[in-house]
Amino acid sequence: MAEQRKILRIFKLISLLKGVRRRSPKELADILEISKRTAYRYFILLEELGFVIDVDFEGCYFIPTEEGDEYTFTFNAEESLLIRQSIKSLSASHNLSEHILKKLHMMSEQAQIGENILNASNGLKIEKLSKAIQDKIQVKLLDYSSLNSNTDSTRLFEPITFTTNYTGVIGVDVQKAPDEARIFNINRIGQVELLQKQQKFALEIEVQSIDAFGYKGEKLYDVELKLQRKAYSQLIQFYPQTKPLVKGKTDDYIFAGKVYFSEYLLRFLLAFPDEAHILKPQALKDEFINFKQSLL
Numbered sequence: 001m002a003e004q005r006k007i008l009r010i011f012k013l014i015s016l017l018k019g020v021r022r023r024s025p026k027e028l029a030d031i032l033e034i035s036k037r038t039a040y041r042y043f044i045l046l047e048e049l050g051f052v053i054d055v056d057f058e059g060c061y062f063i064p065t066e067e068g069d070e071y072t073f074t075f076n077a078e079e080s081l082l083i084r085q086s087i088k089s090l091s092a093s094h095n096l097s098e099h100i101l102k103k104l105h106m107m108s109e110q111a112q113i114g115e116n117i118l119n120a121s122n123g124l125k126i127e128k129l130s131k132a133i134q135d136k137i138q139v140k141l142l143d144y145s146s147l148n149s150n151t152d153s154t155r156l157f158e159p160i161t162f163t164t165n166y167t168g169v170i171g172v173d174v175q176k177a178p179d180e181a182r183i184f185n186i187n188r189i190g191q192v193e194l195l196q197k198q199q200k201f202a203l204e205i206e207v208q209s210i211d212a213f214g215y216k217g218e219k220l221y222d223v224e225l226k227l228q229r230k231a232y233s234q235l236i237q238f239y240p241q242t243k244p245l246v247k248g249k250t251d252d253y254i255f256a257g258k259v260y261f262s263e264y265l266l267r268f269l270l271a272f273p274d275e276a277h278i279l280k281p282q283a284l285k286d287e288f289i290n291f292k293q294s295l296l
Helices: 002-018 025-032 036-048 077-090 097-107 111-118 120-135 229-238 240-245 263-271 282-294
Strands: 137-146 151-162 168-173 177-185 191-198 221-227 246-249 252-259 276-280
Touching (some): 002 025, 025 036, 120 151, 120 191, 151 177, 221 229, 221 282, 229 240, 229 246, 229 252, 229 263, 240 246, 240 252, 263 276, 276 282
Antiparallel strands (some): 137 151, 137 191, 151 168, 168 177, 221 276, 246 252
């Protein structure tokens, strides 16, 4: 019950910080019925979750928003999964649980990811696959719907890890491709059946690196981007794995890391032409020009 109250307070704090009126830590603490010290701890927690917390000249805290967006905020896939599991583990019968989960669903960043995490069936599949990864055991993917063959089949599978947004699981298709790692879409899996057999092939497979944008490609590049606050805020909310790669503050953020030239990266740059600038490499600048021309 105490943890549920904490989650509700954090929801309310986010709404207050995104609101039109800005408040001091003491005012926020009084509204939430917590100590000022606890309010500061919540600020730190929100920053760790990817929210940008700013302070104005009067010492009032706020989350920067565009005009008209004061009451809109989102959770990414990993945050949604964590909060959902926390609520479910505390009290499944509590009359506020379903209400909170419905709110969480509406606040998820993408319909596909929200459905993937909050849908009971997909949540169970993710939990079983997580156990198989931890215990290094094989599973059966029952009624897997393949887009290539347009058929449903059962696959003997050795899961290794999830994609960044939990929409896919990476592992070895034992019968069809035991020598390589493949990605299976969670939504296309009918059910997951845990087996009592230890993995044989996955231990020998080196999974190709997935970058901070959740993409697996051919070649990693050293990329540097200069970001203003709006671009930075959106980047770390939609791609939370990028946050450790960003340094700076206010309107002078620098992203520096090894990533692939993926459509995710290119579309991000396209969405923020004035707030995100490529510093290097030149190859990315050329790739971005070609990408924009391909859309004309």
